[in-house]
Amino acid sequence: MLKHFVLFGLLLSTLTGCIAAQEVESLGIINARGVDEIDENVIETTLILFQFDSQSDQITKKVSGQGATVKSALNDANRESNFKLAPGKIELEIYGKETAEGGIFNYLDTLNRDATIPDNLNIAISDTTAKALLSLNKEDVAMNLGQYLHRIIAESSSDHLFPRVTLQDFISHLYDVGKDPVLPIFEIHDNLPKLSAIGLMQDDKLMGSLPSSDINLFNMHMETVKKVILNLDIPVQPFEKYLEKEDFIRIDSDVLHTSSNLIKSRSKTTLMDKDALKFKTKLSVKLDLLELSEKILLTDKQVIDILEKEFEKNIISRYETILAKMQELNTDAFGYGTIYRIHAKKNKLSAAEWRKLFPNIQVDFQIDVEIIQHGSIM
Amino acid sequence: MRRRKVKQGFFPTTINQLKETLEKQFENNSDLMFSSFTHQGKKLAVFYIPYQIESNKLEKLLKTLLSEEKEWTSETLLNEIPLGSGKKTSDLQQILTKLIVGEIFIYIENENEAISYQEESREKRNLEKAETESLVLGPKIAFTESLETNLNIIRWEIRSPDLVLEELTIGKDLPCKVRMIYLKTVANDQDIQTMRQRLQDLDVDMVEDAAVLAQYIEDSETNLFPQLETTELPDRFIFEINEGKVGVLVENSPTGILAPATIFSFLKSTEDLYMRWQTGSFLRLLRMIAIFLSIIITPLYVAIVSFHYGIIPTQLLVSIGKSRAAVPFPPLVEALLLEFLIELLREAGARLPTKVGQTMGIVGGIVIGQAAVDAGLTSNILIIVVAMSALASFTAPSYLLGTTVRLVRFPLILLSGFLGFYGLMFGLCLLIIHMLRTKSLGHSYLIPVYPLNISDFLGVFIRLPIRYNYKRMESYHPKKLFRFPKKEALGKKHMKK
Amino acid sequence: MGVPRFIFKVAHQDAWISILVTLVWMLLVIQVMLMILKQYKNADLYGIQVDLFGKWIGKLLGTVYIFFYFVSLVTVYLNYIEVVHVFLYPTLSPFVMAILLAFLALYTVMGGFHVAVGISFIFFFLPQWLWFLLYDPISRMDFDHFLPMFDASFTQIMKGAKVTIYSVLGFEILFFIYPYLSNKKKVRRSAFWAVSFSSFVVMTCTVISIGYFSPHDLSDVNWSVITLYKSVSFSFIERLDYIVVVEWMMIVLPNLVLLLWVISQGLKRIYNVPPKYSLYIISAICVLLASIIKKYDTIHFITNFIAKFGFWLVFIYPFFLLLFVWIKKLLFRKESSQNA
Incomplete structure (x- = not known):
């Protein structure tokens, strides 16, 4: 017994000075990282750091560095900082638009390989360069810019929906046969970062984008969506006779703008005809009406029916536009390929084959809108 | 003599x-x-x-x-x-x-x-309220130094001819009367025999106190944990005797010894029984969590701040980083310093008269803590952590276990300071193995978790509703397992009109 | 920890079938083992082999087992240290990690068989809470990854089953602890439960890994089970992978302890080496080897070797042994009837 204690004591004494400690206050903890390829084989990284200096209240700092690989650029950046850069808490990784168009796989590889880097870091693309986005004047943004962007992403999505694309999601979609990843694109608007579009990727290359107004539709196709605001524009014309005809209300335009609260949407895609590449996407949508730009009398049951019909039409047409765009760019962000793959069975579908097939697929959208509530007034 | x-x-x-x-x-x-x-x-x-x-x-x-x-x-x-x-x-x-x-x-x-x-006249203390194991509910008298008084209390509580109070004399030069107390219809013969043997085999010049006797007869003296329960509360003593344990009272000592003990019996309080079962269970679980926290929380802080910043969410990390920025020491030194300070305060508080002790606590806790943060010697997060761990260690109903917990923290802090989580885990594993190697009167120290006894298991962690509390601990093989038949206890409530 | 990857590489999305096959096989082997053990009253495998094959061959076979366990012991050290190295401390020397583990194992085994069993028992329950953390990866699973089902061929599934072996090895220890068990009637039921549970663990991990990672990714990720925990986060804690890696010590330790115990028992039974010395020496060699071998390839090679070795020794050999036991019994019966 006593022998054990002596041994234990000896053991403890051998431990001293075994590993270099990484005390929080001696580290520059990277919060966000931007990567731009500024020249061939020259990468510039822009880093937003937290550093805790007793002599200053400023805890965030921006440094940048250049090098042939991301790690060497990081090392270069470290020379600008008197703190040891630590990548264990990166929350956001941003790529410049040009860099993303050239493919980002190489940069992701280092992230994935390093076990200290968290898997749930978000990836995004800057409309200009990553440096420009991360170098915005901080006075307009009260907090650390990296955190600010991270917040934008986190607040505008619940669960695992777009625009919250984590490293894990991205890699997973990248490798899945018959599915292409998407990334959020930020632009600089009035000296403030703003989520502007859905970046459509072909493998790791940015091909084009969808406007940010399509985000909800995009998500509804991918997964079950709950509690978001859905804006739909439908023509006024079918409601002509139900419009409230008061003197003081004038009809301004042909378009009826509506906002509704999406209670729950559910989608299911099936392969109808394997050879003809025909798919069917069923989508059921349950809504609470929140806002109408014109005063329509909703007392009549028919009005609700018409409203539902018009919503359906609108959604279908928008999906068709989105799909057309995707087919044009040949990026299958909806993942029709995965469904095709399942039915391909023995003859395994390769990514290249699907590239050839995807532009020719036909999708039959079947949307079922149901309005549950329309607010406290008729 | x-x-x-x-x-x-x-x-x-x-x-x-x-x-x-x-x-x-x-x-x-x-x-x-x-x-x-x-x-x-x-x-x-x-x-x-x-x-x-x-x-x-x-x-x-x-x-x-x-x-x-x-x-x-x-x-x-x-x-x-x-x-x-x-x-x-x-x-x-x-x-x-x-x-x-x-x-x-x-x-x-x-x-x-x-x-x-x-015709001896012996000066003795009157019965007083328990000091070290104070209760909120329930009988509050404590044992005194007089063996006769103590026996008197016990006899009045257990008015049964089954109660055996065996007298033994220990000590060659200064002999001292020792009473071994058990219920002969309940306690396990093996336990009685072991205890008797240990007491008889003792060949010492004198026995200073029951606490000393407990150390003489416990299973292993190099062990960190107290292996015999000691209590100053007659009600706890009687309660355990009724459970089938063997008790020992020593002349001139206000402490009773109870065996066999487990780590869980140190976390039990008779008060659990006096409360309603929901609150009783809640408090017992709270105590268990508190002891665990008390051991682990400061080492955890040291490990995280020294090695594993990644584990804290960014928001929290920023506030920890800010408070750490001004501190000139590494987290290990900082934590040891503050823990040492707290131990000083505690020890000083225990040595001083009650009234001064209270002032001491306030001065120490508020003034020194605040000053230490202002002077940039420690981070205020650590103050919270250390205070929490100190507070948690006070919840142990047994003072002996409380002191063990205080002691165990330091090696764990050192280990996490050197090796981070790996060291901390090593320490915890070592602690568990150590506990497994511990015996109390030949029984495992972790009964009923190991060896597992499902029917005892729940009763240890939760204070069962009174009517389900009809069983003694099966693991100790008492002669009489059931305290009362379950059905009859149920029946009383549904008496016919 | 890395098993899902290996099974997936062979059996693809039908990896879970492979695991079921392994389970059935294991149950069969356990049945066989118990049949062998029941022929003898209170003997372990070392004794049985000597009884069956005579002193020399019996001892040789015993030595083979000791060697197998020794190499297993080393791989347990190597694999765990490698994980800690990659996930927690790239700079910490393996020597320190190994010596700490060895100290724990030694301290336990020195306490006797009862402490060794206690450790296995308690450390089985303590890490179970890790299951709850898997809710996050489960919510992110993509069930399309399992489709199309039953795609793998028979050989692929069998190969997958073979790969599973390393992670479920250990139940053969029953051969050695059998004499120490007091309630022999319950042995079969508990052994079946235990084996089923461990298969269930492997299965769950594999299924979640397949759902969570994309196929190509999964064949790249080294420790998929730990990586699963990387994305779990709470408001007060993130990066649960750190916790999982250290908590894994509790899973590793019983392995170390039981292996160490079996080896020391074997050395005592066959070569009369007192456990007091053999324990220290074996631990010292393990620490030494664990601190020398650092390369991923070498570790992988040794692990593969032990998996193959284990396949023959654990999954095939008992059947032959049973055959021998029967033959011997037949002969013996004839002899005794002739004598009578």
């Missing part, structure tokens, strides 16, 4: 000779009272130590002795004086021992033996 060997066959002797011998024994001690007088022609001597006896009893004795108009012999003394129990003693050594414990001796010249009466 063992002085010069007095030769056998001392009696009969003359009064003068006796006086001389006794005075020689009590050299430099002006305590012995020796008075001789003549009654009915016979020389009598009465000797005693004045402060060890009850003086009015002595007066009574002498009154009867002198008022009778007859010639006394040892025999008539024994038979005719109706006071206490007279005993014959012929050995000088015994006379000396008995004198000290308050017996009055009468010797009639040329008789073969002296007669003694046990």
Whole structure:
């Protein structure tokens, strides 16, 4: 017994000075990282750091560095900082638009390989360069810019929906046969970062984008969506006779703008005809009406029916536009390929084959809108 | 006690000779009272130590002795004086021992033996409220230093002929009475036998206190954990005796020993039983969590701040980083410093009189803590952490376990300071293995978790509703497993009108 | 920890079938083992082999087992240290990690068989809470990854089952602890439960890994089970992978302890080496080897070797052994009837 204690004591004494400690206050903890390829084989990284200096209240700092690989650029950046850069808490990784168009796989590889880097870091693309986005004047943004962007992403999505694309999601979609990843694109608007579009990727290359107004539709196709605001524009014309005809209300335009609260949407895609590449996407949508730009009398049951019909039409047409765009760019962000793959069975579908097939697929959208509530007034 | 060997066959002797011998024994001690007088022609001597006896009893004795108009012999003394129990003693050594414990001796010249009466007066403390194990609900008296009082309390609580109070004497030079207490219809024979054996085999000069005795008879002395339960609460003592445990009371000690014990029995309080079962269970679980937290929280802080910043969410990290920025020491030193400070405060608080102790706590806690943060010696997050761990360690119902918890923290802090989580885990594993190697009266220390006994398991972590509390711990194999039949207890509530 | 990857590489999305096959096989082997053990009253495998094949061959076979366990012991050290190295401390020397583990194992085994069993028991329950953390990866699973089902061929599934072996090895220890078990009637039921549970663990991990990672990714990720925990986060704690890696010590330790115990028992039974010395020496060699071998390839090679070795020794050999036991019994019966 006593022998054990002596041994234990000896053991403890051998431990001293075994590993270099990484005390929080001696580290520059990277919060966000931007990567731009500024020249061939020259990468510039822009880093937003937290550093805790007793002599200053400023805890965030921006440094940048250049090098042939991301790690060497990081090392270069470290020379600008008197703190040891630590990548264990990166929350956001941003790529410049040009860099993303050239493919980002190489940069992701280092992230994935390093076990200290968290898997749930978000990836995004800057409309200009990553440096420009991360170098915005901080006075307009009260907090650390990296955190600010991270917040934008986190607040505008619940669960695992777009625009919250984590490293894990991205890699997973990248490798899945018959599915292409998407990334959020930020632009600089009035000296403030703003989520502007859905970046459509072909493998790791940015091909084009969808406007940010399509985000909800995009998500509804991918997964079950709950509690978001859905804006739909439908023509006024079918409601002509139900419009409230008061003197003081004038009809301004042909378009009826509506906002509704999406209670729950559910989608299911099936392969109808394997050879003809025909798919069917069923989508059921349950809504609470929140806002109408014109005063329509909703007392009549028919009005609700018409409203539902018009919503359906609108959604279908928008999906068709989105799909057309995707087919044009040949990026299958909806993942029709995965469904095709399942039915391909023995003859395994390769990514290249699907590239050839995807532009020719036909999708039959079947949307079922149901309005549950329309607010406290008729 | 063992002085010069007095030769056998001392009696009969003359009064003068006796006086001389006794005075020689009590050299430099002006305590012995020796008075001789003549009654009915016979020389009598009465000797005693004045402060060890009850003086009015002595007066009574002498009154009867002198008022009778007859010639006394040892025999008539024994038979005719109706006071206490007279005993014959012929050995000088015994006379000396008995004198000290308050017996009055009468010797009639040329008789073969002296007669003694046990009339000791012993100063003792009154029954008081328990100090170290204070309860909110339930009986509050504590054991006192008087064995008789303690036995009296126990006898009144367990009024059953099944209660056995075996007397043993331990200590060669300064013998001390020890009582082994158990319910003969309940306690496991093996346990009784083990305990008896251990007490009998003890070959020491003296037993200072029950706590010392507990250390003499526990299973392993290099072990960190207390292996025998000690308590100053009669109600806890009685409760455990009723559960089938073996208790030991020691003369002149206000502490009872109970065995076998488990780590969980140190976390139990009789108070759990006095409360409603929901609150009782909640408090018991709270205590368990608190002990765990108390051990782990400071090492965790040290490990995280020194090595694993990644584990804290960014928001929290920023506030920790800010508070750490001004501190000139590494987290390990910082934590050790503050833990040391807290231990100082505690120890000082325990040594000082109660009122000063309280002031001490406030001064220490608020003033020093605040000053340390202002001076940039520690981060305020660490102050919270250390205070929490100190607070949590106070929740242990057993003071002994509380001190173990205090001690265990330091190696764990060191380990996490050197090796981070790996070191901390190593420490925790070591602690668990250590616990597994611990035995209490030959039983595992982790009963009923290991060896697992499902029917005991729940009762340890949760204070079961009273009607489900009908079983004793199965793991100890008591002679009587059921305290009461479950069905009848249920029946009482649904009595027919 | 890395098993899902290996099974997936062979059996693809039908990896879970492979695991079921392994389970059935294991149950069969356990049945066989118990049948062998029941022929003898209170003997372990070391004794049985000597009884069957005579002193020399029996001892040789015993030595083979000791060697197998020794190499297993080393791989347990190597694999765990490698994980800690990659996930927690790239700079910490393996020597320190190994010596700490060895100290724990030694301290346990020195306490006797009862402490060794206690450790296995308690450390089985303590890490179970890790299951709850898997809710996050489960919510991110993509069930399309399992489709199309039953795609793998029979050989692929069998190969997958073979790969599973390394992670479920250890139940053969029953051969050695059998004499120490007090309630022999319950042995079969508990052994079946235990094996089923461990298969269930492997299965769950594999299924979640397949759902969570994309196929190509899964064949790249080294420790998929730990990586699963990387994305779990709470408001007060993130990066649960750190916790999982250290908590894994509790899973590793019983392995170390039981292996160490079996080896020391074997050395005592066969070569009369007192456990007091053999324990220290074996631990010292393990620490030494664990601190020398650092390369991923070498570790992988040794692990593969032990998996193959284990396949023959654990999954095939008992059947032959049973055959021998029967033959011997037949012969013996004839002899005794002739004598009578």
